[in-house]
Amino acid sequence: MPPVFRFAPSPNGHLHLGHAYSALLNHDLARQTGGRLLLRIEDIDATRCRPEFEAAVYEDLAWLGIGWETPVRRQSEHFAAYGAAIDRLTAQGLVYPSFESRADIARLVADREAGGAWPRDPDGAPLYPGTAKSLAQTERERLIGQGAPFALRLDMAAACAHAGLLRWREQDDGPAGETGDMVARPEAWGDVILARKETPTSYHLSVVIDDALQGVTDVVRGADLFWSTSVHRLLQELLGLPVPTYRHHRLIRDTAGQKLSKSTQATALRALRADGASPADVRRLVSL
The missing domain is CATH 3.90.800.10 (Glutamyl-tRNA Synthetase; Domain 3)
Structure with a gap:
């Protein structure tokens, strides 16, 4: 059976470079191993998760060139x-x-x-x-x-x-x-x-x-x-x-060495795209 990877963001803000690195890494590993990539929306926090952020997740990932299997699993369901x-x-x-x-x-x-x-x-x-x-x-x-x-x-x-x-x-x-x-x-x-x-x-x-x-075999997520x-x-x-295999990847940090957050607008993918960045530029920024 092919390996199964997943990217699982919470729609409580816009994706940033740290999310891009994790999503691209899962995408690349799935392609290299002949595996599958799933997208899961972790929206259990009804007070912070919003439909417009979920829509932005799909838009940002598609812009990066990442495809995923459907249907998407939404935790709130x-x-x-x-x-x-x-x-x-x-x-x-x-x-x-x-x-x-x-x-x-x-x-x-x-x-x-x-x-x-x-x-x-x-x-x-x-x-x-x-x-x-x-x-x-x-x-x-x-x-x-x-x-x-x-x-x-x-x-x-x-x-x-x-x-x-x-x-x-x-x-x-x-x-x-x-x-x-x-x-x-x-x-x-x-x-x-x-x-x-x-x-x-x-x-x-x-x-x-x-x-x-979802049959996930390989959990690839941040070291945090x-x-x-x-x-x-x-x-x-x-x-x-069942127990997946785990891989906890490095975190993308800001110039002060802090972990990125969704409130850091300078590293939001939408802001980078608006400034003229390309998906290839994002890959270079996260060293992929």
Whole structure:
């Protein structure tokens, strides 16, 4: 079977040079290996994702000369699949609701840091400091029945005990020069959120479900997601999903050495095109 690659942007802004590099790299690898290239629209954030940005994704990729298979998978159309996965994890006793607001969590972290350092995840965010895991089931049901906002979290300790030692195959140099067989460290992320009351899935959950359902064999994405692979491997193991090969490519940075963001208009593909850049110019800018 030919390898299957995917490019999966979120339509919450215009694509920039970093997106162009990832999309072109996936496109080139698919062509070199006789593989397939899929496009997935990761639009679970209804407050930030907009139709005009999704339309711009198609326009920018077509301008770059990138083709993809249709139909395009849009995550907002598949909440039922993500909900079914949460149900499976809940049945294993691995999911619990937490009811603290973001402000509540910030105060809890501040209280704990007053007594010393509080652990943080690989992205630098503090681990969940609450005690919702110890709430009685009757109290959880009471709060949910009252309409209290909540997040569904993975009981990381229980999940790791259930899954055991996990690895993945890394085909490129990770942030610290890693390559080959990687040992997953999902515990470094604490009790990650799998869904919220208002958003019935999370990036971590939806991406592993989508990769499995779409038959993705090769995940080629930015090095900023290298450490997230530990959580993805854990979810794959818990849900009995196939494991792709991973390749975490270098990031395209601005002149100050910072990772590009969608608010950096100078590197937006639409701005470059308006200034007269060609697709070949973009390839040169990202060293392809």
